[in-house]
Amino acid sequence: MSxxxxxxxxxxxxxxxxxxxxxxxxxxxxxGGASGDHNPIHVDIDFAKSHGMPDVFxxxxxxxxxxxxxxxxxxxxxxxxxxxxxxGSITNLQDKIHCNGTIVEKLEQDGEKLVRVEINAANQDGDxxxxxxxxxxxx
Amino acid sequence: xxxxxxxxxxxxxxxxxxEKGRLRFFAKATGQTDPIYIDEQAAxxxxxxxxxxxxxxxxxxxxxxxNPFELIERLDVDLGKVLHGEQSFTYYKDxxxxxxxxxxxxxxxxxDKKDGALEFIIKxxxxxxxDGDHVADLKGVIVVRHQ
Numbered sequence: 001m002s003x004x005x006x007x008x009x010x011x012x013x014x015x016x017x018x019x020x021x022x023x024x025x026x027x028x029x030x031x032g033g034a035s036g037d038h039n040p041i042h043v044d045i046d047f048a049k050s051h052g053m054p055d056v057f058x059x060x061x062x063x064x065x066x067x068x069x070x071x072x073x074x075x076x077x078x079x080x081x082x083x084x085x086x087x088g089s090i091t092n093l094q095d096k097i098h099c100n101g102t103i104v105e106k107l108e109q110d111g112e113k114l115v116r117v118e119i120n121a122a123n124q125d126g127d128x129x130x131x132x133x134x135x136x137x138x139x
Numbered sequence: 140x141x142x143x144x145x146x147x148x149x150x151x152x153x154x155x156x157x158e159k160g161r162l163r164f165f166a167k168a169t170g171q172t173d174p175i176y177i178d179e180q181a182a183x184x185x186x187x188x189x190x191x192x193x194x195x196x197x198x199x200x201x202x203x204x205x206n207p208f209e210l211i212e213r214l215d216v217d218l219g220k221v222l223h224g225e226q227s228f229t230y231y232k233d234x235x236x237x238x239x240x241x242x243x244x245x246x247x248x249x250x251d252k253k254d255g256a257l258e259f260i261i262k263x264x265x266x267x268x269x270d271g272d273h274v275a276d277l278k279g280v281i282v283v284r285h286q
């Protein structure tokens with residue numbers, strides 16, 4: 001298996017994309033259990049409606065996990081130095097999440113070669129749900 | 140409005156065990172099929188001590204307490220009005236199945252926007268392992284919608 005190296009990548013390069021399966025109620029039930037996030041707003045339609053939402057909606061951290069999968073498909077996880085994002089709009093049932101990453105900077109910090117990758121996750125209509133960046137060490 | 144006296148509030152530290160079965164369940168729930176996140180032998184062959192904690196899972200183990208929403212309740216916020224605004228992770232050392240991690244969290248800021256229609260709680264968390272090594276920092280922004 002060959003991994004990207006600092007010299008083999010350029011600013012503007014795209015990471016291999018990742019697309020999730022459509023998010024179902026089952027997806028949310030499994031994620032709620034596995035993540036330990038038992039907030040009923042994600043699994044209990046009665047609770048969601050009583051709090052002004054038309055239906056349950058996805059955990060933001062589920063889509064962040066998809067972004068994490070995109071990153072660790074590209075490089076071994078031990079090279080990940082930081083990973084952050086903002087959550088924009090709510091992700092709804094049946095959304096398919098498309099994860100994208102673009103190298104925006106090559107830098108050296110504390111004697112380590114790094115790339116800064118802009119990342120985002122959007123649904124099938126192109127609505128950006130999450131946007132942020134990751135710092136990744138490359139040798 | 141959330142009482143601003145809570146700025147600086149430190150939550151009691153808590154610890155959580157990193158369990159292989161739970162990591163496999165998380166892999167299933169997030170569509171992860173890479174064997175290093177499922178099979179300990181594959182993880183070891185890739186150079187990890189055991190199955191590694193995936194990039195966002197340290198956030199999850201912070202909820203392994205009797206009441207994961209204690210902070211929300213202490214701030215007198217309705218859980219149904221809460222959204223996740225931002226999340227960041229800074230990694231210093233790997234964390235694998237078999238490790239025990241300890242969380243120390245603090246509310247570092249509370250502010251509002253749109254004439255109080257939205258309030259923001261900023262929480263920072265330091266994560267250490269069973270050897271006392273600083274393994275990661277987490278920062279979360281919790282949004283409370285008042286409309």
